[in-house]
Amino acid sequence: MSARPRSLRAPPLRVLSRRSQFLALNRGLRVPAGSFLLQARDRGDGDPEIGVGFTCSRKVGNAVARNRAKRRLREAARLILPEGGRPGWDYALIGRAGVTADRPFDALLDDLRGALDRVHR
Template sequence: MTALVIERLRKRAQFLAVRNGARAARTTVLVEAKRRSAVGPVGLGLTATKKIGGAVVRNRARRRLREAARRLLPLHGLAGVDYVLVARQSTPEAAWEALLDDLQNALIRLAAALKSGESPPQARAPKRPSRK
């Protein structure tokens, strides 16, 4: 088995594209995924909003998610799929094993949905245009 190449998502448009895909919510992390192509590198984006705390807390959450993704994406990620990991309120202080379990369960569920081509779990309905 060849190792997956992981690329960072850097542009807002890349994050927004993934936002329209599948998602799996767990206690410590929300994972969004969308297939970009059948083959190619895995895209990884990390998000931690000010809702979870100040800069130090957000950075800790992103570091923890980055390391968890580094360990689990090669095992459970799919080539050609972009993933966005969204930190939740419990991400910075959660037990490391709980964070890994939540991320692993979310990745497995999303991989099954993306492989089967079924409607993704917890897919969002398209937003209606605002009335003006």
């Protein structure tokens, strides 16, 4: 199996980890997606990478519930963002109490696709 040519590859994902990156997303778009909240903004720096961050507050539950919610959000982003996200944009997926950890995974993927469609309309 051969790899896709570099020009056809999806842009790489870069994990947001600094507080300043999340604060910059507060000035961007916010889209409720049913099982989580999506924040997005165009960095405008010419870098083709897609930035993605994940967070869950204590309202989501104990450490086990928060970690499960973040794992599910990370996997959804890994599957959807390379094709549905835009190069040069940052996204933050914020878990919601009672739904992010328990929502069926297919529905979580559909939520992310729908939120990305609304952001990029």
